[in-house]
Amino acid sequence: MLFFVNIILGISFLNAQELFTESYTLMGSAFELTVVAHDKAEAQAHIATAKHEIERIELLISSWDSNSETSSINQNAGIKPVKVSKELWDLIDRSQQISKITSGAFDLTFAAVDQIWKFDGSETVMPDADLIKASVSKIGYNQVQLNKEQSTVFLPQKGMKIGFGAIGKGYAADRAKQMLEARGVVGGIINASGDMNTWGTQPDGSPWTIGIVNPMNKEKVFSWFSLEHKAVVTSGNYEKFIRIDGKRYSHIIDPRTGIPSNGIISCTIFASKAELADALATATFVMGVESGLFLIDQLPNTEAILIDDKGIIHRSKNIQIEKN
Helix, strand or coil, X not given: CCCCCCEEEECCXXXXXXXXXXXXXXXXXXXXXXXEECCHHHHHHHHHHHHHHHHHHHHXXXXXXXXXHHHHHHHCCCXXXXXXXXXXXXXXXXXXXXXXXXXXXXXXXXXHHXXXXXXCCCCCCCCCHHHHHHHHCCCXXXXXXXXXXXXXXXXXXXXXCXXXXXXXXXXXXXXXXXXXXHCCCCCEEEEECCEEEEECCCCCCCCEXXXXXXXXXXXXXXXXXXXXXXXXXXXXXXXXXXXXXXXXXXXXXXXXXXXXXXXXXXXXXXECCHHHHXXXXXXXXXXXXXXXXXXXXHCCCCEEEEXXXXXXXXXXXXXXXXXX
């Protein structure tokens, strides 16, 4: 999943400690790392630790690096199980659990359709139906075979692939936050192109404040929220989509059909971890407003704000919107 930097930070004036921010391109996306620290040298050391952790995770989950564990799993699809690190095995296992509760709307094996859709403006008709059907036959989280005792992963069909585009940046944001908290950083923000994780407060003790951009008018914020020890992911299709026969399709593919989702143009998920919020943002896009909100309302400490393609705002039952 691609995310856009459509969350605005409201940062207040500083006291004894200050805010320091560095921006990088990591995992093919824009990352902004912000920490509360006493001076620039201290902040740079903290941020370097977080950056190195994100780079490590990128190598772990990359499907482009032929030497990564993920690539090894894909290369051995239909051939043999692959022994992987506990970290990657656990991430795949957690992903499988999310697939189950979303009835496959979130699915790591969606990567089998990655060459069919381009979203570069060249598509004016639907790809060949037989091509889509063939790719979908290689999708299915319930086909993935996990062996906990052996720490192995097996994709039983040749051509099957797993990809972490819909959960990887969220996981990286969580890990970077954990590393910084372990170093004693009292507050900060990891913003991974719309996958945001916060902890602590601003230097003056006030909470972090985010504004969610109105996708119908990107110059305006439609709501502000205070965050503390919470993750939020915003995903939208208002910058990356296609129109075929007058119908608008998101860049987010329904793994069950191989066809881009439609109906929602912006989805914001609040959760305890960015990894979960990241995956649920994808699933909600695919499931649609009614089914997506029904799922979110069943999950503890999880909320959502959706905007449909008519500009109507929908929200989960326990969230309050403060309009700007």
